[in-house]
Structure formats: structure tokens, C-alpha cells
Amino acid sequence: MTLQEIVDDYLLHNKKIRLHLGCGPNILLDWINVEGELYGNQESIYTHNLIEEYPVPANTVDEILSVHVIEHITPEKVPFMFSEWLRILKPGKSVAVEWPDLLKMCRYIVDDPSRIYSDNRKIQKRSVAGIFGNIGKHKSIEMLHKWGYSEESMCKLFLQAGFSKVEIQTPVFPKTEMDSRVVAYK
Numbered sequence: 001m002t003l004q005e006i007v008d009d010y011l012l013h014n015k016k017i018r019l020h021l022g023c024g025p026n027i028l029l030d031w032i033n034v035e036g037e038l039y040g041n042q043e044s045i046y047t048h049n050l051i052e053e054y055p056v057p058a059n060t061v062d063e064i065l066s067v068h069v070i071e072h073i074t075p076e077k078v079p080f081m082f083s084e085w086l087r088i089l090k091p092g093k094s095v096a097v098e099w100p101d102l103l104k105m106c107r108y109i110v111d112d113p114s115r116i117y118s119d120n121r122k123i124q125k126r127s128v129a130g131i132f133g134n135i136g137k138h139k140s141i142e143m144l145h146k147w148g149y150s151e152e153s154m155c156k157l158f159l160q161a162g163f164s165k166v167e168i169q170t171p172v173f174p175k176t177e178m179d180s181r182v183v184a185y186k
């Protein structure tokens, strides 16, 4: 089934549409799990390039979630992606994004600059690998991070895209304590 087919099916049966975008291997129950080519085409994962137009009618989606994905999108593609999320969400409904926060990781390094060249994986994940991407883990240049955000810059981007309200919340799926979460409402 394609993303368009599953969405049409949910609409036909009046089911809530909750999109988990860039799910990777993390399948969430009660969500439509969506991925690019990397993990797509597996059973229960629907393939879609997140920076392209969504095959989803306007004002039909109840919730969007995206964890550790926004830093993989080149910044010039983000405004269109956000405008698509705004288009497909029902009025008043929200998108939550979680990501490794550039400002928190910079502060962590400034607090102790030796962390830049640490061999300790936990420290790397909270500093250089957290900022640039974990090439040791993913073995692919494609998986390096394309950009970085703080809570404030993320809020600003959502408001610029036309979302009516933003909230800084505690991450629900944190990989480290450097993560941030912003929820934006249509």
C-alpha cells in the first residue's frame, strides 16, 4: 500500500491520521509510519520523501511527529516541508519535532572544550557527533546532519511558516539530554 492509499483508507473509515515522519526502524503503533528510501517499502512503513508534496488532502491530519529528522533536511527545503505540514493538519492540531539541539551541544563544549576531541562515545554523541552526525554509526555521508537548531530558532521557523502557536516541551523520545522538542499548532 502507498501512503496515499493508507491515508485514503483512514479517511474512508473515519480513523484518526497520525503521521510519524522519518520513523527509521522505530515503528509506533497507532501511527502511520513514514520513511524515505532507506527503510521504506517494509511492511507497515510507507515510503515518502518528506521534502516533497504530501499525497494527503488538506485539513485531514490529527497529529504529526518527527524525531531526529529535521537536522537531516537541508535548510532551504524546510519552509516548503513546514508549509505542507500546515496544509495537511486539521485546524488546531499540531506537529511535534524533536532533534539534537545545536545550542545545548555548543554550551556543553564551551563548558569543557576537551570534549571536542574526546574518545568517549557518550561525550561525542553530546558534542561533535551530535552536531555533525554520527558517521561512525551510520557509515554514510548522506546521514550527516545538514543544519542545526535551538528551541528559539525552531519556534521562529514554525511561526514564519504560518503556525499559530508554538510550545517548547520536554522531549518524549530523547536520545540524550541535549535533545529539544517543539510543538507547533495550526
Ligand SMILES: C[S@@+](CC[C@H](N)C(=O)[O-])C[C@H]1O[C@@H](n2cnc3c(N)ncnc32)[C@H](O)[C@@H]1O
Binding pocket: 021, 022, 023, 024, 025, 026, 034, 035, 036, 037, 038, 039, 048, 049, 050, 051, 066, 067, 068, 069, 072, 073
Ligand atoms: C537519525 S534517523 C532517526 C530515525 C528515527 N526517527 C529515530 O528517532 O530513531 C533519521 C531518519 O530520517 C530519515 N529521513 C531523512 N531525510 C528524509 C527525507 N527527505 N525523506 C524521508 N525520510 C528522511 C532517514 O531515512 C532516517 O531514517
